[in-house]
Amino acid sequence: MPFANFLGGKMRKTDLTKFKKLFIAQREHILFNTRVIDENFYVRPDEDKDEVDQATKDIEQSVRLQLKNREVMTLKKINEALRRIDEGTYDECESCGATIELKRLQARPTTTLCLGCKEEQERAEGTTVLGRRGERVH
DSSP states (O other): OTTOOEETTEEOHHHHHHHHHHHHHHHHHHHHHHHHHHHHSOOOOOTTOOHHHHHHHHHHHHHHHHHHHHHHHHHHHHHHHHHHHHHTOTTBOTTTOOBOOHHHHHHSTTOOSOHHHHHHHHHHHTBOTTSOBSOOOO
């Protein structure tokens, strides 16, 4: 486990440094990908397109926008996690204030909720761990 130094409920400075480096690397990767998407998937207007060409361009445009939206959402989460690291609140649940377990942060580094609060949120939203409404796992 890359972040195994965890004692007394609070994360060590070395663990926070590792998370911070991870987030900075992810942010740089996302910013690079966004530039590549913008440069390589530019839809050029073309008056002589037939319906099939237009449909293909529309699909490509839709995929590009979906990728970009996903990247923007991830970037927001990364920036928020970096802010929380700088403020010293990275491993604190934003709902109840309890310490978020290191294993949870390793699995979901941008999480802002402890496992108990996340489960409560999912119950309130009517979803299960699998993300389906109203289905029970036996």
